[in-house]
Amino acid sequence: MSSNSANSYWKSNLKIVASLLFVWFIASFGAGILFVDALDSIRFAGFKLGFWMAQQGSILVFVALILVYIRLMDKLDAQYASDNADEITAQSNSAQTQKEVNQ
Amino acid sequence: MNVQIWTYLFVFLSFSLYIGIAIWSRASSTKEFYVAGGGVPPLANGMATAADWMSAASFISMAGLISFLGRDGTFYLMGWTGGYVLLALLLAPYLRKFGKFTVPDFIGDRYYSQSARLIAVFCAVVISFVYVCGQMQGAGIVFSRFLEVRIETGVLIGMAIVFFYAVLGGMKGITYTQVAQYCVLIFAFTVPAVFISLMMTGQPIPQIGFGAELTEAYGGGYLLDRLDGMSEALGFATYTEGQRSTQDVFFITAALMFGTAGLPHVIIRFFTVPNVRDARRSAGYALIFIAILYTTAPAVAAFAKTNLINTVSNAEYTAMPEWFKKWETTKLITFDDKNGDGRIQYVGDPTVNELDVNRDIMVLANPEIADLPDWVIALVVAGALAAALSTAAGLLLVISTSVAHDMMKRSFMPDISDKKELLYARLAIFIAVIVAGYFGMYPPAYVAQVVAFAFGLAAASFFPAIVLGIFWKRMNKEGAIAGMIAGFGFTAAYIVYFRFLNPSIDNAENWLFGISPEGIGTLGTLINACVAIAVARLTPSPPVEVTEIVERIRLPGE
Numbered sequence: 168m169s170s171n172s173a174n175s176y177w178k179s180n181l182k183i184v185a186s187l188l189f190v191w192f193i194a195s196f197g198a199g200i201l202f203v204d205a206l207d208s209i210r211f212a213g214f215k216l217g218f219w220m221a222q223q224g225s226i227l228v229f230v231a232l233i234l235v236y237i238r239l240m241d242k243l244d245a246q247y248a249s250d251n252a253d254e255i256t257a258q259s260n261s262a263q264t265q266k267e268v269n270q
Numbered sequence: 271m272n273v274q275i276w277t278y279l280f281v282f283l284s285f286s287l288y289i290g291i292a293i294w295s296r297a298s299s300t301k302e303f304y305v306a307g308g309g310v311p312p313l314a315n316g317m318a319t320a321a322d323w324m325s326a327a328s329f330i331s332m333a334g335l336i337s338f339l340g341r342d343g344t345f346y347l348m349g350w351t352g353g354y355v356l357l358a359l360l361l362a363p364y365l366r367k368f369g370k371f372t373v374p375d376f377i378g379d380r381y382y383s384q385s386a387r388l389i390a391v392f393c394a395v396v397i398s399f400v401y402v403c404g405q406m407q408g409a410g411i412v413f414s415r416f417l418e419v420r421i422e423t424g425v426l427i428g429m430a431i432v433f434f435y436a437v438l439g440g441m442k443g444i445t446y447t448q449v450a451q452y453c454v455l456i457f458a459f460t461v462p463a464v465f466i467s468l469m470m471t472g473q474p475i476p477q478i479g480f481g482a483e484l485t486e487a488y489g490g491g492y493l494l495d496r497l498d499g500m501s502e503a504l505g506f507a508t509y510t511e512g513q514r515s516t517q518d519v520f521f522i523t524a525a526l527m528f529g530t531a532g533l534p535h536v537i538i539r540f541f542t543v544p545n546v547r548d549a550r551r552s553a554g555y556a557l558i559f560i561a562i563l564y565t566t567a568p569a570v571a572a573f574a575k576t577n578l579i580n581t582v583s584n585a586e587y588t589a590m591p592e593w594f595k596k597w598e599t600t601k602l603i604t605f606d607d608k609n610g611d612g613r614i615q616y617v618g619d620p621t622v623n624e625l626d627v628n629r630d631i632m633v634l635a636n637p638e639i640a641d642l643p644d645w646v647i648a649l650v651v652a653g654a655l656a657a658a659l660s661t662a663a664g665l666l667l668v669i670s671t672s673v674a675h676d677m678m679k680r681s682f683m684p685d686i687s688d689k690k691e692l693l694y695a696r697l698a699i700f701i702a703v704i705v706a707g708y709f710g711m712y713p714p715a716y717v718a719q720v721v722a723f724a725f726g727l728a729a730a731s732f733f734p735a736i737v738l739g740i741f742w743k744r745m746n747k748e749g750a751i752a753g754m755i756a757g758f759g760f761t762a763a764y765i766v767y768f769r770f771l772n773p774s775i776d777n778a779e780n781w782l783f784g785i786s787p788e789g790i791g792t793l794g795t796l797i798n799a800c801v802a803i804a805v806a807r808l809t810p811s812p813p814v815e816v817t818e819i820v821e822r823i824r825l826p827g828e
Contacts, residue, residue: 199348203512221347232355248826
């Protein structure tokens with residue numbers, strides 16, 4: 168298999184993970200702990216916003232993050248599979264490469 | 271029908287179901303015993319993971335803890351759910367791609383070292399064992415209060431059931447009983463919450479009722495404002511404001527998150543699905559199923575606290591309802607009429623306060639406090655047992671695989687046959703059940719406290735070793751071993767120092783950077799990572815075969 172497409176797959180993977188973890192940090196440690204008192208000045212229904220983020224909102228964000236991750240990774244996997252398929256057709260004359268692909 | 275008969279009925283029905291499933295899903299090979307043959311569909315694995323994860327502590331204690339901690343209770347909520355994001359993004363897919371049976375398998379192969387494997391076995395067994403004793407004890411308390419048997423008898427019944435399906439079915443039996451247990455426990459947790467929410471706010475969804483206005487009968491006004499007002503008037507801390515320092519809450523939350531992602535009984539659940547894609551999916555399902563309970567719990571906490579204060583504050587002791595007397599006999603509620611006026615003074619000032627309510631009973635007593643129908647109370651009992659037994663089974667399996675697979679097969683007796691290994695695995699569960707049962711019956715005073723520390727230890731030992739092993743190719747065995755020893759050692763020493771050797775100085779003034787022993791696992795994690803990276807830089811690179819393993823697990827496919 169091509170190390171080029173493997174490299175770019177891994178890089179895109181890292182980018183996805185890093186950006187989702189950024190949101191994870193802001194929603195939990197940010198909104199629920201560090202800035203909770205500031206957010207508490209905003210109210211909706213019977214909740215103070217900081218308190219709600221700490222006890223409800225952050226959990227909902229976590230669920231959403233994993234669902235987004237599943238989607239993005241499915242897309243990336245499909246992309247990777249089709250990149251590899253292209254290369255296989257392009258190089259199918261070479262028995263040597265074919266053997267590497269099979270490994 | 272009274273509560274007692276309903277309880278017997280529900281417990282009997284749910285236990286028969288578990289036993290039925292165990293007989294149907296017997297394991298015949300080590301692969302079935304360790305990872306259920308690797309063919310569990312993601313939805314089922316999500317439910318099993320949720321049941322595996324949500325223990326007696328989540329079901330019985332958490333809402334009660336939150337109702338006494340108020341906003342500070344947040345670290346349990348965020349810590350025990352946020353860890354799943356780390357698990358899904360940083361661990362589960364790669365470990366599934368690696369495709370072995372256990373966490374020590376990964377550590378041993380990735381760090382090409384028997385010592386690393388054995389250190390991992392040691393950490394896994396200590397963490398799981400501490401945790402399983404707590405489950406047995408939880409099951410014992412529930413049995414003794416609701417079925418009115420002695421705690422010892424209760425623990426024995428629990429042991430017998432777990433023993434039956436864990437020994438017979440291994441991971442396969444455990445997985446499918448956990449699916450059933452999830453259904454029982456989530457139903458048992460949400461039904462009373464919906465009832466109470468309807469009663470107090472007219473709103474059927476507890477997550478919304480939590481922020482809604484109370485009905486006329488309860489005096490109107492927003493529930494949380496009312497709770498804040500009552501708490502202040504009685505001299506308790508304001509419910510929606512924090513009492514602990516920001517850095518302590520931060521560190522405890524992080525320790526619980528890293529610990530969640532590093533707990534071996536949760537990680538091995540992801541070895542049971544067919545492929546990487548399904549590992550990601552089942553992490554998503556698992557968190558959805560967990561979030562149903564975890565977003566309901568803070569609502570239950572607020573309802574229960576409001577109800578408790580309304581019922582007992584300044585009320586005649588002789589006019590207390592039946593549940594109050596029943597819990598008094600278990601010593602989980604104690605009343606001491608200090609001023610001799612025959613009324614209950616429930617206030618923040620400890621010199622005047624006359625009532626002591628154990629936090630663990632809030633969920634169990636909640637349906638009684640709210641005067642819900644008898645069958646709802648019985649349902650909660652079945653749910654609490656499901657939560658305790660499902661987690662106990664998952665933990666026992668980790669102990670069994672660690673001993674039979676990692677120690678026997680992979681370290682000391684590499685030539686034993688599959689059949690022999692299976693026999694050792696069953697024998698290991700048998701011994702673990704008996705020892706855990708013993709500690710459940712005669713708990714050393716510190717077991718309950720130690721359970722919370724299992725997270726700190728898991729965080730400080732496994733989490734950095736696994737994450738660095740996947741994301742940093744240069745990571746080598748010297749670094750991993752030094753890191754695990756430093757992280758585990760530091761965390762264990764800090765906890766032992768403050769909780770067991772010098773409990774008198776266990777307060778914020780003496781803590782390192784104001785971090786309590788519950789939160790110290792975060793610092794342990796950082797120490798582990800720093801030591802590991804520093805040592806790895808100074809020692810030789812890992813061999814080529816190992817970097818090839820890392821490259822392989824980073825790519826999609828089988």
